[in-house]
Amino acid sequence: MLELYALAVGPLAWLAFGVFVIGSLARLFSMYSLAKKKDAAFLSYMTWRYSLRSIFHWIMPFGSLGWRENPALTVATYVFHICLFLVPIFLLSHIVMWDTSFGFTYAALPDGLADGLTVAVMVACLFFAWRRLSLPEVRFVTSTHDWLVLVLVLCTFSTGFLAYHQIGDSLTLTTLHVLCGEAMLIAIPFTRLSHMLFGFFARGYIGSEFGGVRRAKDW
Numbered sequence: 598m599l600e601l602y603a604l605a606v607g608p609l610a611w612l613a614f615g616v617f618v619i620g621s622l623a624r625l626f627s628m629y630s631l632a633k634k635k636d637a638a639f640l641s642y643m644t645w646r647y648s649l650r651s652i653f654h655w656i657m658p659f660g661s662l663g664w665r666e667n668p669a670l671t672v673a674t675y676v677f678h679i680c681l682f683l684v685p686i687f688l689l690s691h692i693v694m695w696d697t698s699f700g701f702t703y704a705a706l707p708d709g710l711a712d713g714l715t716v717a718v719m720v721a722c723l724f725f726a727w728r729r730l731s732l733p734e735v736r737f738v739t740s741t742h743d744w745l746v747l748v749l750v751l752c753t754f755s756t757g758f759l760a761y762h763q764i765g766d767s768l769t770l771t772t773l774h775v776l777c778g779e780a781m782l783i784a785i786p787f788t789r790l791s792h793m794l795f796g797f798f799a800r801g802y803i804g805s806e807f808g809g810v811r812r813a814k815d816w
Contacts, residue, residue, distance in 0.1 A: 651804020
């Protein structure tokens with residue numbers, strides 16, 4: 598297991614970052630080229646004014662009709678995304694790894710807060726799983742691919758939580774946590790997780806169409 602851990606934090610980590618960066622750039626270029634080819638005329642209508650107006654309303658909790666109609670989903674979604682961003686970047690153990698590898702450091706989240714945010718992500722994953730199982734309209738559009746992404750996120754956070762609290766074999770759980778995290782990083786450009794790359798562009802695209810062409814709100 599020690600050899601696998603060394604492989605995971607060494608060559609596999611660089612491979613994961615490489616695939617993430619190259620894959621993300623390739624997907625962004627591919628989507629831009631496709632949009633330019635199919636909707637070249639409309640791209641000229643994209644403006645900062647309507648793009649930012651739409652983005653602002655959609656990133657604000659309950660800022661759009663869709664968010665207001667599903668308050669439980671809204672809360673779970675915002676908690677999930679905020680915690681999913683904060684924990685990997687500001688967790689002390691992750692910052693120590695950055696410092697060891699690249700020689701730079703920054704302020705970390707308090708351990709208790711990081712624990713709470715980690716649990717919040719796991720609870721949100723269970724909530725999303727419940728929706729996919731219990732709501733017909735959600736179950737209808739759920740694929741195996743969606744389940745794999747959800748399980749991958751849950752496994753990444755749960756193994757990290759268990760390893761930190763030394764529940765079970767610490768080395769095994771830490772290794773699994775690293776491998777799951779790398780798998781999630783690799784998956785970002787090629788799965789639904791790619792909305793972190795395309796979300797703001799898509800919202801700006803739609804906001805510009807509604808604001809500049811239809812003269813209507815999209816929220």
